[in-house]
Structure formats: structure tokens, C-alpha cells
Amino acid sequence: MAHVPESLKKYVCVHCSVTHAGTPIHLDGGEHSFEPPESCGACGGSEFVPASEWIHHHK
Template identity: 65%
Template sequence: MAHVPESVTMYVCEHCQVAHAGTPIHVDTAEHRFEAPDECGSCGETAFVALSDWVHHHD
């Protein structure tokens, strides 16, 4: 069986709109879930929206 790479969940900083790759968290030996970073590496803010929800996000 061929290996299928996981899709990384991306997050957008609500303040400066910089995109970040989610931090991988091991769920079991073969799978991960991805969480938003603790803070934005660009501006230091802590509010993020999943990239998949960004177009529907309103302040």
C-alpha cells in the first residue's frame, strides 16, 4: 500500500493575515491533528482562523 501524505491544516492570523502551518499533534501512530500556533510569528497576536474558514470569517 502506498503512503498518502497528510494534508496540513493552515491557519490565518486575524490581525495581520499571515498564514501559518498547523502544529502536528499525534493522535495515534499513523495520524495527526493540527492546531493553530500559540502566537503569530509575524505580529505576536494569538487569534487564528482555519484557512478553510477564512473566506467565511467576519470580525
């Protein structure tokens, strides 16, 4: 069976709009889920929106 690469989940900081790669969390079966970082590396903010929902996000 061929390996299918997982898609990386991205998160956008609500305060400064910097995009971050999600932190991979290992699941059973070799799969991963992704969580936003604890804080933004650019501004220190702690509120993130999945990049796929950014266009629909309103402050």
C-alpha cells in the first residue's frame, strides 16, 4: 500500500494575521491531528483560527 502524505493544518493568529503550522499530535495508527500553538511567535497572542476558516472570521 502506498504512503499518502498527510495535509498540514495551518492556523492564523487573530491579532496579527501571522500563519503558523499546527503542532502535530500523534494518534493511533500512525495518523496525526494538528493543534494551534500555545502562543503566536510574532505577537504573543493566544487566539487562532484555522486557515481554512480565516476568510469567514470576524473579530
